[in-house]
Amino acid sequence: MPAMTRFTLSPDGTILSLTALGQTARFHAVWLRDNAWDETTRAPGNGQRLIALRDIPADTTIRAATLEETKLRLTFSPEDKNIAYDIGWLMDHSYDRSTPKETGWTAPHIRTWGSELMATLPVAEYSDVKNNSAALHTWLTQITRYGFGKLNAGPVEDRALMNVVDLFGFVRETNYGRHFEVRTEVNPTNLAYTGLGLQAHTDNPYRDPVPTIQVLYCLENSAAGGENMVVDGFASAQRLRDENPEWFDVLSRHCARFEYAGEAGVALRSRRPMIELAPDGGLSGVLFNNRSTAAITDVPFDRMETYYAAYRRLGEIIDDPAMEVTFRLNPGESFVVDNTRVLHARNGYSGAGTRWLQGCYADKDGLLSTLAASGSTQTPAAQ
Ligand code: FE2
Numbered sequence: 574m575p576a577m578t579r580f581t582l583s584p585d586g587t588i589l590s591l592t593a594l595g596q597t598a599r600f601h602a603v604w605l606r607d608n609a610w611d612e613t614t615r616a617p618g619n620g621q622r623l624i625a626l627r628d629i630p631a632d633t634t635i636r637a638a639t640l641e642e643t644k645l646r647l648t649f650s651p652e653d654k655n656i657a658y659d660i661g662w663l664m665d666h667s668y669d670r671s672t673p674k675e676t677g678w679t680a681p682h683i684r685t686w687g688s689e690l691m692a693t694l695p696v697a698e699y700s701d702v703k704n705n706s707a708a709l710h711t712w713l714t715q716i717t718r719y720g721f722g723k724l725n726a727g728p729v730e731d732r733a734l735m736n737v738v739d740l741f742g743f744v745r746e747t748n749y750g751r752h753f754e755v756r757t758e759v760n761p762t763n764l765a766y767t768g769l770g771l772q773a774h775t776d777n778p779y780r781d782p783v784p785t786i787q788v789l790y791c792l793e794n795s796a797a798g799g800e801n802m803v804v805d806g807f808a809s810a811q812r813l814r815d816e817n818p819e820w821f822d823v824l825s826r827h828c829a830r831f832e833y834a835g836e837a838g839v840a841l842r843s844r845r846p847m848i849e850l851a852p853d854g855g856l857s858g859v860l861f862n863n864r865s866t867a868a869i870t871d872v873p874f875d876r877m878e879t880y881y882a883a884y885r886r887l888g889e890i891i892d893d894p895a896m897e898v899t900f901r902l903n904p905g906e907s908f909v910v911d912n913t914r915v916l917h918a919r920n921g922y923s924g925a926g927t928r929w930l931q932g933c934y935a936d937k938d939g940l941l942s943t944l945a946a947s948g949s950t951q952t953p954a955a956q
Contacts, residue, residue: 742939806859
C-alpha cells in the first residue's frame with residue numbers, strides 16, 4: 574500500500590475523505606454504495622446496474638473502512654454490505670471540486686483553435702484508418718479534440734462517403750436521403766455567378782436534434798477556388814464571451830428559431846439558442862445558419878436590440894479570417910465535422926470547372942463509442 578494513502582470517516586458515517594495518488598477527495602456514503610461493483614449490484618457480464626436507488630436505504634452510512642493494498646474496503650449500514658473499491662477508480666471519479674468553472678467552459682479533451690491550426694491540420698489517410706485501429710483511434714481522437722478531421726486518398730467512386738461513415742458509425746437519413754449531392758457547374762461564360770461563397774454555418778439547425786456529424790466527400794474538383802473552410806464555433810463563442818459577457822449571455826439564454834420548408838411535404842422547425850450551454854455553463858453546442866434562421870420571437874422586447882448586436886458580432890467573429898482554417902478537397906478526399914461545434918463553408922470560385930461533392934449525416938454518439946471502445950482498457954472498480 575502506498576504510504577500516502579489514508580482516509581478519515583465523518584462521525585456520522587456519511588462522508589469518507591480519501592487521500593491517495595497525490596490528491597484528497599471526499600465521497601458520500603450513498604454515492605459509494607450506489608457505485609459498488611459487487612455481483613448483486615452490477616451484472617458481472619455487462620456491468621449494468623441490477624438495483625434501483627430505491628433498493629439502497631436512504632439512511633445508508635459507512636460503518637467501517639479499511640485499506641487493503643490498492644483497495645479500500647467499506648462496510649455499509651444498515652445493509653451490512655461489504656464492498657472493496659479500487660482506489661485508482663475512486664480518484665479517477667472524484668467529484669470533490671470547489672472552484673467553479675467559467676461559463677462557456679469546455680471539456681479538457683477539447684482544444685479550441687483559429688487559423689493557426691492550418692499548420693497542423695488533423696488529417697489521416699483512408700487506407701491507414703481503415704486497416705490500422707491505432708491510426709483510426711488517433712484520427713477519431715483528433716476529431717473530438719478539434720471538431721473536424723480530414724481524410725485523404727480515399728476511393729473516387731459514387732457513395733464512397735459511406736465507407737467513411739462505416740469507420741465509426743451509422744448514417745442518419747433525412748428528407749435529403751441517405752446522402753445528398755453537392756454539384757456545381759461553374760459557368761465559364763458567366764463568371765459573375767461563380768464567385769459565390771457561403772457564410773460559415775452549421776447544417777440543418779432546423780432539425781431537433783440536429784445532425785451531429787457531417788461527412789463531405791469530394792469526387793470531382795476541377796474548379797479553381799472553392800476551398801472548404803471551417804470555423805471553431807466554441808472558439809467563436811468564447812471570443813464573444815471574452816469581448817462582451819452580456820452578448821454571450823443573451824445568445825445563450827434566449828432561443829433563436831430555425832426553419833426549412835423548401836420542398837413539398839416538409840416543414841422543419843426548431844427553437845434553440847445559437848449558443849447552447851449545459852446547466853453548469855459548459856458549452857454544448859453552437860447553431861449558426863443565416864439561410865435558415867426564422868423570425869426570432871423568443872427574446873424579450875427589452876433585450877432584442879442587445880440580442881441583435883450580439884448576433885451581429887458573433888457573425889463578424891465567424892467571418893474573421895483569423896478564425897478560419899481552409900483546405901482544398903481533391904477527388905477522394907473528405908472531411909468529417911462535428912456539426913454541433915464546428916461551422917463549415919465554401920469559398921467562392923474563380924474559374925471554370927466542375928465540383929462534385931457528396932454529403933451525409935451521421936451521429937456523434939457512434940463516433941464517440943467507437944473511439945472509447947478502441948481506447949486504453951478502462952477497468953471498472955474491482956470487487
Ligand atoms: Fe452546409
